[in-house]
Amino acid sequence: MRRCLLILPLLLLTAPAVAHAGGFATTGLSSTPDGLRAGQPWKVELTILQHGRTPLSDLSPEIVAIDADGNRTTFAAKPTGKAGRYAATVRFPKPGQWRYVVYDGFNNGMPTTYPAVLIRDTAPASTVREPDPVGPPGLPIAIGGVLLVGALGFWLVHRRRHPPARLA
C-alpha cells in the first residue's frame, strides 16, 4: 500500500506526457518574419491542429527566437477566441541571423522549426522619409511659377511708367 502511494504521484505527474505521447499537432503561421528590422514587431497568428485536422484550444504555445550566439527569447502566444488560433507578437531585438522555433503547447517535444532569418538593422534616421513641411513636391514649383510671372509683369509695368533715359 505504501508503495502504491509512492507511485501514484509519479503516475499523476507523467499522465499528461503519456496522454500526448504519439499525438502530434501541426502549427501553421500566418506570416514569416522575412524582411523585418530589429525591434520591429512581427505579429503572427498560429493555427494549431491535432493530427493536422482538429483545432486545439486551451494550449499555451510559444515562439522562441534564438540569436547567432544561441541566446533564446520566448514570446507567448495568446488565444484569439477562434478555435485553434493563437496570436503572438515577436520582436527580434538586434540585427543579424536568427532562428525561431514554435512550441505548440500540445507536444513540446516536437517543436516546429523554420529556416534562419536575417533581421536587418534599424533604419538610419536619414533614410526615413519625413513629411514635407512645404507640401507636395509640385506645389513649390507652381508657387514659383506664379511669382515669376508676377515679377515679370511688375517689371514690365515699372519699365513702361519709367522708361530708361535715352542717350543723347
Place this chain on the structure above:
Amino acid sequence: MKVVPALLAVVALTACGGEDKQQSSQPAPKGDPGLKVWAAQGCGSCHAFAPAGATATIGPNLANSLGGRSRDYIRESIVAPNADVGGAGESIMPEGFAKRMTKAELDALVTFIAEGVRAR
C-alpha cells in the same frame, strides 16, 4: 527695379524648398512564396526538409521520399497522400490537404519542394 532681383530670389528659394527627401532604404526582401505556404500549412510540423529548416520526424524526410520524383508526383503526394502508400498502411497526412490552399499556393508549394529536392 531692386524689387525684381528680390522676387526672383524668392522664386528660386521657393522652388528648391520642396526637395524630396527620398528614402534610400531598399524594399524589404520577400520570402519564397512556397516557403510561406509551407509555414502557413504547418508542413514543418511533420516533415524534415532542409530548405525549410524543418527537422520534424513524424512524416518522411522529403529529401528522401521525394528526391528525384517529378513535379506531378510531388503534387499528387500533397493532393492525395494515400495514392502511393506502400503496403496496407494509410498515410497520416490528412486527405484533402490541398483543398486548404488555392491553386497558386499549391503551385508555389510544389515548386518550393521540387526545387528543394531537385526533382527531375
